[in-house]
Amino acid sequence: MSCSSSDDTIGYQAIPKDIEIPQLFSDLLLPPLIPSDNPQTEEGIRLGRELFYEPLLSGDGTQACASCHFSDYSFTEPTRFSTGITGAIGTRNAMPLYNMAWNFEANFLWDGRAKSLEEQVSDPIENVIEMNNTWPNAIATLQATNNYPELFSQAFGTSTITKELVTKAIAQFERTLVSGNSRFDQYLLGDQNAITVSEINGFNIFMDEERGDCFHCHGSNSNPLWTDNIFHNNGLDSFFDDLGLGAITGDPLDNGKFKSPSLRNLAYTSPFMHDGRFETLDEVINHYSEGLVYSETIDPLMKNIAQGGVQLTENEKSDLKAFLLSLSDIGFTTNPEFQNPN
């Protein structure tokens, strides 16, 4: 647990800090995945939070991670695509950030190109259409500040800032972004009054293979992550402008596949899909009900493609939507531990 020695803080030990695990998660899921070379510490998390909200990480000092990942929106943003410091516009919707310590598949981002949270953190800083910086410049900028050398010293036992330590600190903070207290969680924990009849009906549709059949990719009462964290082509397009996983693996069989997002916090995370094409949850449900499009890599779990999908009735759609919204965790978006510290 002791941090590595340094010139100025030999023998310093950061204070271990466990992730707060929701009861349902501890009851049902494997323990969160914390890398052995980046244990959670109070000082590391505090530093990571500062860095998450730090615009100095961008090329012109105007954008932080939080510029596209707002706590109010479950750490995504309400626009379809993000705008970088140069005004360049991305091609994918920013993913919401929560429960990432339970991503046992170790694939991050829509296409899975980052194999750890630490690796994921490093990507936007050098991406020319995002923060458009270089790591040497970002490090030099932080090193020249009055506060960061000391914060790194407290977190890692060295005041010498490196890319590795920046990504470790931000990853530690991001692992604390745990969302597990929606009304439906309370219902699963025994509060029968936490949800409505319509929401229960919606859950039954979600779990019914012949109606919603959402649970094969999006978790269930047994998997309260509400995602399988793997890749599927969910029938959005017949041809692909964005190859998704296929662009990473080079395998045409992976074309058009994107990671299943968690269904938590949908009340705050519109627009939806990897490219934010659907502004509303109604559009999403309509897609699976009657909007599926065939392509060679469409997942076999997408049924009734010839008819466009599972053909839900309007009442079923309404109930399903009500259930999905019951997975929203308002306390997560307002948690003071996750807000800008400055």
Add this chain to the structure above:
Amino acid sequence: MKMKLLLIIITIGLVSCSSDDEKASDILISVTNSQNWDGENITVSDLGTTEFIDENGEILKIERLRYLISKVILTNSNGDEIEIGSYKLVDLADNNTLNYATNIVIPPGTYTGISFVYGFNEEDNTDQAYPDLNTASWSWPEMLGGGYHFMQLDGTFTSPTNISPLPFNYHNGTARISEGVFEQNFIRVNVDGLSIDSNTNIDIKMNLAEWFKNPKTWDLNLLNTGLMGNYDAQRKMNENGQSVFSVYLGD
């Protein structure tokens, strides 16, 4: 099954002869979960690419194969049971689940048999009891009896009446008779008469073609998706599943 059992006995006899003179020492057990289509090995590279023809004449491509094996037990001549593994979720796309060493060490000698369960038996098929299976989204809906999937075989097929590829989801688990009334649907596989004299790999083979032909010819045109709550389909899977598995021992 009897034919395969005979093959195992003969094979083991040959292995035994070669090691008679060696000093007997404890044996380390490893396990392979292999898949084939009427003898042709199936690997991850076949997913989404290789075409298989089932008994009814449909042309299949397999996209995903996961299944559960539990309670792998060796029984020695004294009737003592040695559990090789409590359960394993086998995923054709994950080599770690196809070949793995156990930490089970057994004495050499005659074992009266090996048995395992495809799926979970009633006692083990407890809703939400296994965090790794929950995390793998392997549960079976409570409205269908709960517990866990036994198999998820997903793919596409074509036939003379369906020229464009259609999906199939051959998912197996507890059978729902009617609302709140369920029937166990696991399969216990027993292979008798083993002799194990050296480090041994237990290969649990699944012949996928059997799921579609023996004794019931499966018509994918009629039974393709939405099978989890279909009692007749679930029972037919169980009947066909009786001849799907075989066990071979090797070094």
